[in-house]
Amino acid sequence: MQRRVNTAVLFRGLVLWLGLLLAGCASVGPHRHETAARIAAAARSTQVDCSRDDACATPSPVLAMARETWAASTPQAPRHRALILDHAPDALLLRIHLIRSARHSIDLQTYIFDEDDSAQLVMDELEAAAYRGVKVRILIDQLAALRKVETLAALASLHANLELRLYNPVLDRARLPLPMYAVASLCCWRQLNRRMHNKLLVVDGLVGIVGGRNYQDVYYDWGQGYNFRDRDLLLAGPVVADMAANFEAFWTSPRSVPAERLGDVAHYLRRNGPPPPPHHPFRQPQRVRALLAEVDDAALLKARFVDPALPVGAVSFIADLPRKHRRESDAEVAQNATVGEASRRLLDLVAEARQQVLLQTPYLVLSPAAQAVFRQLHARPSPPRVLVSTNSLAATDAFMAYAISYKYKRRYLRDFGFEIHEFKPFPAEAPLELGQTGAGLDDDEDAGEVPSADAAATTPVPDTAKTNLRARRLAARGLDQVPVSEARRPSPLASSGGLPVRLKHAGLRTGLHAKSLVVDEQVGVVGTHNFDPRGDTLNTESAVVIADPGFARALAESILGDMAPANAWTIGRRDEAPILPGVEYTLTKLSERMPIFDLWPRKYATSFEYVPGPDCPPTRVPPSPFAPDFRRCNQPVGDFPEVDIGLKWLGLRLFTAFGSGLAPIL
Template sequence: MNRVLHLLALALLALALTACMPSRKDIRSARADARALQDTATTCGLPDRCAQESALYALGEFAMAQSQPDAPRHEVTLLESGEDALLARINLIRAARFRLDVQSFIYAQDDSGFLVLSELLAAARRGVRVRVLLDQLYSVDDVELVAALASAHVNFELRLFNPTFGKARTGPFEFAAGILCCFTRFNQRMHNKLLLADGVIGITGGRNYQDRYFDWDPAFNYRDRDILVAGPAAGQMQESFSRFWRHPRAVPAAALHDVRRRLSALERGHALDPDTLIATAQAHGRVAAMSRAASDPSVIAERLLARTRSVGEVEFLSDLPNKTLERNDPSERDLSLELLALFEGAQDRIVLQTPYLVFSRTARRSLRALHEREHPPRIIVSTNSLASTDAFPVYALSHKYKRRYLREYGLHIYEYKPFPGSAPLDWQDALIDLPPGAPVRRSLGERATESRRAIGSGAQGSRGSARGGRVPLSREGVRMGMHAKSIVIDDRIGLVGTHNFDPRSDRLNTESVVIVHDPAFAAELAEEVLADTAPENAWVIAPRPKPVVLSGLNYSLGKAFEALPLFDIWPFRYATSWEMKPGCAPVPRDDPKFSECYQPVGDFPEVQVPLKSIYTRILTAFGAGLAPIL
């Protein structure tokens, strides 16, 4: 009887989730009501909507003019620095003349998020059509702000993808109910990220809209990567965005139940003021500095155009918005299979960067097949350490399978340090601290020391109890975590995108990627990734020194426990972290001189948690069955 009641409750929850979604009639009515509140005036009457002159935007026009159907021309720029990535976005928003499309998985209510919002609203008011599509679960959840944006201007429209129970804000109860009743639908998130100006130039990659993606967080920032693409591939970006925008799960913000209630309480002509709600962003000097830099041609030339290169063939691939609903539809492009085909075509070397080293069953088969070739390609992996990750449960699974990764797949794994010796530099530091032509990487050691005085309790958060999936560390500083997603195949093909190369990206999230078929670009991308594997930036994962006795028994027992989905409690793991000794040069783990030049530093260096506690939490609390959703 209890089982029947349990199933009935789940069925009712599922019905509620479906029934609570706004109907087409509700959407039409809500949009009409919102239009009655929206401002229709524009600040510019010129044909170009008073767009800012931009050499960056001109790359799109140039590439389009130079391209032929059988000989495409593209201009591409790797955006390694967080502030460069934000600088490029603001510049393109100001340069847009007709249309701006923005797509994101996370959109936070902080300095960078508010800055971009204010720029998008300004573009709408000068006559540019602005469309913003955000995944509902991890984006703006302030109903007052969403209502203000929904009623702000006739040229600005916000839609939220796959809203839980048809609302802008998901509370704890709705979150739990969504998981219980409709696990697959609730977990199918729009992980795509895109900013597209006039269909000629766009930015995509790993970054969401949140301070930590743009080097602005006082305690924790991401090592991430975007790519700016100008040329015909922008048309593929436009097609992908349009498909998501038109999909039934992309619900206009005005039609969401909690937003509509707020708008219904307003009198005609008395709309909410979004500028007041986002004005706090203007209080910080860095926002004003970024705003000035985005209109400075010399800054754009130095920070962005100097790193732009001309290439030929570029592809933008994206999952369809109904990815988990129609996986057997032959018309659907499965991005994961496209990536796997490129992976399997490698002959000499694969350089992979991913924050989460957990592979799907299909990927595991592919890796094993590559390693079993007579002449297997060398696979170099840059990923997070426990000290740098903000996703502790995911690291638990990667730690569980280190033996398999090294022995059966032949991976060369480098785990990112939380305080890397060098990292991409933001533009302000470059202009203030470095002479012209200086490298775009600098030591974070001194910056961590300075930050303890500058940010006070913010840095202390790096040592305290775990926050946001991060474990406490043994020292203070501005912690960094890996978030970039890139692949280089045989130094001839470079990929930058949103796909984490993990089961969740394979099965649940929608993803996108830019593929550049150009050896020079591939070499540049490989250089960036390999810099993150340098001894000052990463620990090498290699087999631990063999015990004096019973080494074979230890290996066999460890392998047996590894096969268990739960209760993998064998304490003597196959692999550990190694640090290069002073005076040595970097060598791979299979080099005969490796043990002479490197020393083991424990499984979880820099982490301030007792070893026994770590083993208990990592190896017993999480099982292999969780891999598809973590």
């Protein structure tokens, strides 16, 4: 009897707690939203610091290349230039340069926008562009939009030329603290689970960047303990108009809500008024100074971004639209097995392969539609070779996603013919510069101030009091240092931005985040799609497809470099059991096929390390686990090399055994 009473009391307490949380999450009401919107609108500056037609933009060899490319194009014969951005610091340098070079408009769309050094630097430049007279529009997915409500309120009130919207907000909020995230998971799971994963930057409608990078230190080699190996594309030509049109579709969608019209931001504005522009100090100001010293160097920019840009053939931008997030339940999505436009076109491209497919994805969790395509490829009399670059457990930031991938290694090797190469946490040849992370920098305050974004203009702008105040604020950010948190994960179930597992050895590690595809060395793809179930049915995604052999070979060389023995372990079949190997294989196969209770301890495959020797010269060619002499130069190193597995082994086994039902949302 006492136990039933205690249970009832506990239940009533839980209901009360949830009720209070829901009450706190309730919308503030339309009239209060309007009040907050008026407060923000009244506070926005209309001052423009430049009276020139070009908005005092920095002269840019990159924009000049874009204008020349457009001028040479016709509807019948479009011209394009494309450049693979593998080098992370260059990807940030180019973004800052393009923002400074904008004359008319900047459209930025992203999944994550943090408040660490790289993101703060980009935001500084966007603010300065607005004051120069450039129309700036920023669209961020709600789940990973900045860190503080105060920052959102400040940006919403900053300038009439700067607009900030959040995509698909849940519970009428811009930020979801953990308790409210739990409530949202209970009341609004369908909405919470549908995210905008698109990423692009379009400047003046002439030039664009698309790819996997968000706005956070770990995407630009500025992370202190962990960084992503990622990839973007710089594009010039008529396809940029398609990118701009896709951004416009998201911007005008009812799901994209101005920040000041969300409950928590509106409450802050009504209670406190507009806060001053955010000006947090940089953690590593010397690193920022080094980058800004190059941002207006025309010769350097031409050598890095113009001269190596390839003239390419047919280029298309494929992307989902907000209508992908139509009001449909998760059960209906699963039943219909519908995939978005981006997913469908990528799968069609893979299905056309004849000789070889290079697939790079950080999270090897394939959707049913993708599995069907690869199974059909492998069933051909002469199937194409399929090489896959993905993360090892030691390198990944998504423990749960790796656990599901680990479950299906036998299927990947035997049923799909995958040659899997798992990225090492300390790759010997990955394009990472230790100095760019800030490690070992001498934090000397006398080294000089961080140049303000206002210094972008090549001729003096009016010396107004407000301009001087903003310059002092921006420069002051380089004088003090405060620690910031490491990479964060927007969602416990989303396959990005998490924390890696503990390793046996300390060091600055790298994890794969690039999403790319090459088919028959004729067509190359770079985009946001992880080739996973989320990308098929839940996230909106985008990618650039370039049908050009020269570009495809350059992209293939980059991906194959990530698969090289110095950078990756190869997954191959482990040694057969000494007793009844056929029985063991059958049990392994049956266990893998079970949606739950996959408890067989020995998996079909394990990791192999290439060991140079007299008969095994050093090589950059990824070894095939199906080659007859594979074992001559490759030795097994266990399922999880470099990982200090500890109790993680239990978690991994539990997710392998019971977590396959989570695959559609990982």
